[in-house]
Amino acid sequence: MSTAVLELRHLSKTFRGRGMAPVRAVIDVSLEVAAGECVALVGESGSGKSTLARLALRLIEPDAGEVILRGQSLMRMRGGTLRRARRGIQPIFQDPAASFNPRRTVRSLLSQAIEGAGRERAGEAEMAALLAAVMLKPAAEYLDRYPHELSGGQRQRLAIARALAPRPAVIIADEPLSGADVSIRAQLLNLLIDMQARSGVGYLLITHDMHVARAFSHRIAVMYRGRIAERGPTGSVLAAPLHPYTRQLLAVVHSLDRLPRDATAKPVRSAAGTGCGFHPRCPLASETCRKLEPMLRELGPGHSAACHHAASKEGGGDPIQSQPQLIPGINAC
Amino acid sequence: MMRRSAAWSWLAGLVQRPAGIGSALFILLLLVVALLGPAVLPRHPLALGDQPMLPPGGAYFLGTDDLGRSVVAELILGVRVSLAVGIVAALATTVVGLLVGAIAGYVGGLIDTVLMRIAEFFQVMPTFILAVAIIALAGPGLTRVIAVIALLSWPQTARLARGEVLRVGQLDFIAAVRSLGIPEWRILLGEVIPNAIGPVIALGMLIVGYAILLEASLGYLGLSSPAIVSWGRMLSVGQRYLFSAWWLSVFPGLAILATVLAFNLLGDALADLLSPRSTT
Amino acid sequence: MTGAAGGGAILEVHALHVTYESAGRAVHAVQDASLSVAEGEAVGIAGESGCGKSTLARVLLGLVPAGIAHIRNGRIAIGGVDVTGFAGRDWEQVRGQPVAIVFQDPLSFLNPVMRVGDQIGEAVRRHDSAAAVPARSAELVDLVRLQRSVLRRYPHELSGGMRQRVMLAIALGCRPRLLVADEPTTALDATTEAEILALLRELRRELGMAMLLISHDLGVLRWNCDRIYIMYAGHTVESGATAEVLSRPAHPYTRGLAGAARLARLPDGHFAMIGGDVPRLERPARLCPFLSRCDAAMARCREAMPPALPAGANGHQARCWLIAPAHREAI
Incomplete structure (x- = not known):
């Protein structure tokens, strides 16, 4: 893989509110995205993946850690320098209805995206090219519409066009597909593939859907309660997941072609006090897990996990390794 | 072309609210009377x-x-007098309130805390008594009345504006625009305020009514300039003859009632119309 | 697969046509839908947003806005009783018992200021004596695998999965013979979704209850339903045993939907998708509603609406001219 265009280094964020217990949303997370790469960040709601996205976009300030875009730290930038630099990293959000100023037309939205803080007027041709790239053709039909006059799928395509307008190095897409029907989902993924082929943009795709992660990503990072539980090449993570949480996520995927492993209807879970955050739900939890927080260790080529019970791939003999392969890894995009 | 169709649907929305269109027409009539009335009167x-x-x-x-x-x-x-006081006072209130509220809500932190404490300070004062006291001490005069009304009602607008700015500020599209490298002041003016201003304008209409009422009350208490004729002053004179000449009290009273009601109804209709829901 | 083990049909819908009408505009949400659910059977309805599946679920229990929603045609029978003409309090005969319903978003159906125990008790009291409430409530909470302490809590204190279990307990409090579940797991995390689906399977086994599961997720339906109906633009376009329909789809729409759901890759590296847009529902379709998006459309498709035609074993049917005998012979 080529060098990283986006590096997240040891990011941490705790939310404190009056009369509220502090919430450790992101804890010491490091992640890289290379040019032309797609990294899927997978986790349940409350795992901190959306907070991580906002940290990476520098929409909120981390308590610790750095965001490095094309080798330069966004953390040390201020004012105009920051404003120019941040155009290199663009978001796509889950809800296309909330993603646009409802009082601006498509023309106004796109010209804003193309110009940024600059003064020069965006050309009609450039806007038309952007719209054509996301299959909103002919441009004349869309330029003077308001976002609410578009369908949900069209709006999400417009969001892709807007994100591409500043020619970013990375796009951070926070659940961009979860509101979309399956036929729209395929359409949006195809667009993302085309855009990547054309511009070499890197994607950090945040999703709760293992199915999408499997089909679309080169690498997968699994987040649980603010930490990276496991990360590695998609094929390797899917074929031989190292963390019990990853295995659980894979087991419950409702695929059309493979019977999901039977989940038992478990009673209420208690929260972890100390040790590994996953131990209350973990079938392998031991005394060590309850006391000691596991570190993220590299156990295979580019494949790491934060689990006391995960053994290196060369090690063999570990009971976890003999688990059946759940979903064959398909290295995509 | 689309612009016109947006304005069109907006007009259509107003027409669908009969109370709104009725009160708008009534206020238009008042404005015409205020501008042309004295000129067409047969004598001074x-x-x-x-x-x-x-x-x-x-x-x-x-x-x-x-x-x-x-x-x-x-x-x-x-x-x-009534329209001038009402409109100027409401305009001043809205501008000050919007500015303070938007800054408090958008910047947050210490500035927010300080501005909102000041607003609270004004809000806990008994408004009417304060107004009477100020005018009694400073002496009557239209400008003073307007200033007092604005001073006493900006906190309400500021609080509303702050809430709206906070609500709009956390929407995804603001994050998207920020990521495009647009300067903060342009985000505030171009993105946040246009989406937060609807309820503030609606409140402004209510403040017009409130200001008219307050001016009339001050006039009724004899605290307006004797050199001008205002509805409140007419009431003040009329009440002395309430039983012998009822018309001296009833007609100015009805005028105040109708005008205040019209601005309130228009405010309600605008609140409805300017809410983001009505556009989607 | 249990098939139609229980014997008679608990639910029968025939050629149903439902419109929403207001301010002179009509939306033909359901245009020609037919389905049946046998006692004890698990049946799925699949389709994308706007296909009419939620309207269908709601119209079964009269949960559509009166005066706006109209049944224009067709017939609904619950446990042999024709409910098509029901209005107002008539619906009390069928709501809860024999048919209960759970929705996607439990929070909007639970009363935020009432303890969970009182809300479950309310459902119990509709069909049991007041004296039976405490015991029956405890039994229901056990049934949905929640701790009994939940009875003293308020809905906002519970997680999404727990709330959905509470909704199930309330539904089961009426001892339904058919449970209609409209996207019951869509708002939940994958692991919680799997737990709720497992719970539904266990409950059906224990109680012998039939289920009508409505979902946009073919993967969920694949492993939780004996039979499946595919809906498109208000029409039930294909039906049959779930495995058969999803592995050997006869209707081009089902084929496209399954391909998109699998995120299947085409030779050029793109994902398989269905081109074009869903038709508008302002007037009822006179030809096949999928015609404008169909790759296999032929002259006959532009002449008449295809009827439900046999497409395979075990009652597999599809509304498509491609499988008409005349067309097969022509090939």
């Missing part, structure tokens, strides 16, 4: 007549007062 409205205390009907239509002046003419002069 304050010229003393030789027939005091005429009941309604006849040549003077709504009768005359104790000095023989036409009640209609006085009402028409009063429209000017």
